[in-house]
Amino acid sequence: MAKTLAEKILSEKSQGDARSGDIVVAQVDLVFVQDTTGPLTIDEFRKLGFERLANPKKTFLFLDHAAPSPNHQLSSDHIKLRQFARQFGCRLYDVGDGVCHQVVAESLARPGDVIVGADSHTVTTGALGSLATGMGSSDVAVILGLGKTWFRVPETIRVVVSGDFKAGVSAKDLSLHLIGRLGADGATYKALEFGGDTVDRMSLSGRLTIANMAVEAGAKLGLLPSDEITRDYLASQGRAEHYRPLSPDAKASYEQRISIDAADLEPTVSRPHTVDNTAPARELKGIKIQQVFIGTCTSGRLEDLAVAADILRGKQHHRDTRLIVAPASRRVLLEAIAAGHIQTLAQAGAVILPPGCGPCLGLHQGVLGRGEACLSTANRNFKGRMGSPEAFIYLASPATAAATALTGEITDPREVL
């Protein structure tokens, strides 16, 4: 029988015939926690009485959300994670290495892997054809000890994108458009599987953006095929041997099909306080922005910084709008330095933060005050997420963010290209 990507991978990893709606117990190939969910996971792992990790070589800890730590309580959490890594013989990526999802994409995820992280944006590496999803601390603690967990094989919504993006439009706009169309719960419990000629040509960077945002429509998975672009990406990260081709069967059965013509899309913005509250950037002209943030696991990669640098080259950010940039990983930072983007952005007045989550979740490094508005390239704009519950968060692409930093108000990047 023809299978979706989710059915294929879960069949392989549960050694059975997994069909949407089935409950299966599957092997987990890679498991990780980060610094805000890890400490509770460790407590629960200890409560379970496990004496060793099921798979220490495939267990990872990341210090990325509060990196470096802004206060002593979070420093204590970091100490706890470092001690756990030493005691149980697993690898810890320390402050400055980058956001977990970006590092997993660069260095760890393989097509066809089942990946579970104690972070909702674990869906990101669905971009490489991994079955990757987020779970809470209890579930992850059990996976640390047993190396497996239960899954409900999800129904799949097939999203087919065709045609070329217009100038100034990118994968981020596609994601925001799709979530606006589906609604913030439009894909709850389901897999979003992407295909079509636009996706076939899309860089891994763009693919990571659309897989990352699948969870903002409630989806459990954002899946893409593993193809030649995946192969080249893995080779560029020095791990060509991890490549295997993977695609859904042509006759797989889908719960729903959505077609999108890339040429119809325009720069899109999510307004406060839900991601599905979208509008074209041009309709929001005049809304003043005090902080522009470019970064995160959604849009903090080399391509994203390059787009921003191109728009800001030789110019200055608006004096009432501070500009904050956080590369998604150390590798991105180094490549952006080598390419000159960091120089360009710093000359335009940007504050360059260490690789990590930066201000994305309101912990440090750009916390919003009462009444302030931020335009961010992240994935969530919930009330209170970046600081004051009386602040406002708009989400957009790196191009829209850079254009907005120049003018001080929400700006369609086509106005400055």
Place this chain on the structure above:
Amino acid sequence: MLRGRAFKFGDDISTDHIAPGRLAHLRSNLPELARHVLEDADVTFASRVKAGDFIVAGGNFGLGSSREHAPLIIKLAGVSAILAKSVARIFFRNAINLGLPVLICDTDRIDDGDELEIDLAAGAIVDRTNGKELAFDKIPPVMLAILNEGGLIPYIKKYGGFRL
């Protein structure tokens, strides 16, 4: 039988409303974090909620982060069950894993402050204030088995793995 008052909330109450990231430094001090539960949706909730009370929400409750601290501090605040029109996936799993029931039902039929009685085994909710009865969706069997053991940790300790 669960008994308590209904605290009503709207749609799309996220994990940031429940346990905001800016309070991440309190995650290793759960009683303190619980004093801020749902602060960004209703600042008075934490001081008014009593043991046994219910959260009665609209659609897509618990969307957002995988942080288990969100259902954990709801439970620590004394809430005995969450009723919602729909619930986000990770939050649903997390709540059940902590032994906190999440019941999907038509919450429009319940008003803020109503006295409720819930019989989990019978699948019935009785609103003592308006006299209405309503049913909730069946909890999937694997999750019900975990809930019946009081959560995932007691379940795994008892069975040593998943028994489907």
